[in-house]
Amino acid sequence: MAVVDGVRRVRAGRIALYLTLGAISVVMIVPFVWMLLTSVKTPADIAAFPVRILPTKWAFGNYADALQAAPFATYARNSFVIAASHTVLNVVIASMAGYALARLRFRGSQLIFLGFVGALMIPTYTKILPEFLIVRFMPLFGGNDITGQGGTGWLDTWWALIIPGAVSPFSVFLFRQFYLDLPVELEEAARLDGLGELGIYARIMTPLVKPAFITVALLTFEGSWNNFLWPLLVTKSDSLRVIQVGLSVFRTENDTQWAFLMAGTTLATVPMVVLFLIGQRYFVQGFATAGIK
């Protein structure tokens, strides 16, 4: 009898869990569904009140019109180049830094780590102006002399779009936490076998922290892909603008072309959704292991 009660209790718990998760899923997915439906509505359907969930006339042409409104192929290519560059650089450099902070003993390592933790606390917007000045006064670039005067530095170049966002303190922190959890015996055995520090990092330790790589890669790619303000500030050529800046053409001071904006946003969201679907198992695992879920 007690066993049956227990099974019933477990089943009821499961049902409650699924219902809760189902409700949360609906809440999460509604904005995406709304975006998709709005992207194929006519202006009249968008303005209708009471609100119509489904369009009376499916305006699939919104996608073609939205794509014609701006050079989205160029914007998408730029966003991809920047996001992919950030991802590769961040994964390689931050993992090395994280490994060094976690596994190597050297004077000042704790202080450096505290520096990274401190950097996490600095609000993004307070860094924009100093970063802009560093980029603008970069010596020997864009006509600047050795003192950084006379030209425009990295402004309106790929350097400005890629280098300042290449490594994030959060990624270093995340990698450090992962490398910290690995058993010291592995490292010692590899060292006894004559492997150098780079070999231990690359061939022994790194394959064991794949979830961290996937997590950092996805977060970095997503952050870069969605970045709006920095690319807008450091570029003025249309050929260097990114997809989020491109989307802003549908939203002016006086009006918003909702159907086009939603169509463009749907297209801009696709790469992120695909990436998440591919890496979601590692992604969740990454957060769980890092203890920051």
Place this chain on the structure above:
Amino acid sequence: MEYTRRSVLSALGLGAFAAATGCSAAPSGDGQAAADGPAEGEITLLTPIYEGSTGKQLLEGKLLPAFKQKNPNVTVKVDYTTYAALNEKLTTGLAGGLMPDVVMLGVGWIPPFAHKKVLAALPDDLGQRFDYEDRVLEPCRYDGKLYALPLILDTRIVTYRKDMFAEAGIKQPPKDWTELRAMARELTRADGSGKLTRVGFDPFSIDLRQCWETFLFANDGTLFDESGQQVKFNDDRGVEALQLFLDVIKDKSGDYSFKSAAGQPSTLAQGRSAMMMANNSLWVQLQEQTPELLKEDKVGAFMLANRVPAMFQGGTLVSRSATTKHAAAAQALVEFLGTPDTILPTAAQRGAVPGVQDLQTSDYVENNGFVKLALGNMDKARSEGGTPAWMEIREKIKTTLETAVVGQRTAKEAIDELANQSKEAISRL
């Protein structure tokens, strides 16, 4: 104190301004690059109003080629931005000593930037080339000098549903706030459960700062004194303007939750409000979303009035940098952008008001009821700003007034708080 992206950047910008004006990036004293000599060279134009696809086509496909024809030795490189990021673009550009040669700024922005000596004064006769109302040129001036030319204007007016007025037997728009409130109550509708289905008056679907300023102006109030050093809005007229919003919420003829975001279908078009504060560009939105309302003549507009009739005037002004290396070319572009030939298509692509009276009889103005009303009453237009501390103050108005609208403070407390913040900002100049 609330830290927003803009407030942080504004604070940083103040330091950057100081650095920029203290170093070599800005001229000292009144010195600025003279605009004599031949118009030649490559110049940069920073614009927040041609960023849309039709805007780009207009600027690069029509306007700039026409400019090039007149000035073959000048090449214009366009830097598109949005109003939301314009201040950041200017702040970072200034800090880096890279002010664009020609800039488009909002109404109220001239005093802060002219005060920092980053804008060049224009010849005063440029303000007399066309038929401008004095009120239109007011926001272009600072310290007695002309720093910009008006390109397009945006006014805030009261729009209303003629069919709902007729149904309620109302024949004339309200002459003052007492009538406005009485009509709002009469036009409000609720369902059987008492839930509002239509508000008589929706003042909340436009930016709260601009809406309150419209009410302040209609109450014969003003933001600052002529020198821009004294706060003037914290008298009874400013408090009454904010109190009116609380009163319509209290008697349920208005509801803060009814407000629609910019670009969303308006409560007026949806039949959820009988009167609504609106930007004149609402006409274009109605043409796209609910053209039948215009065809059937169901929508009208009037100017807000209490002690005086008044409308809020925002818009975009064009100015040139004081540090440009190609002053003659930059000034030529400013002069070109300030002509009716440029103003009219620019206004038409945004549903805005062209700032020159010479365009009253144009087809665009004749066929846009809201723009026609606005352009015909520019003598009653009032601009925001008027102090060099405006960029800091403007960011605080909405968030401070909102505390009263949501019931956290009384209207007087909110206005007093805003006045204190403004005085602090002015004292830092």
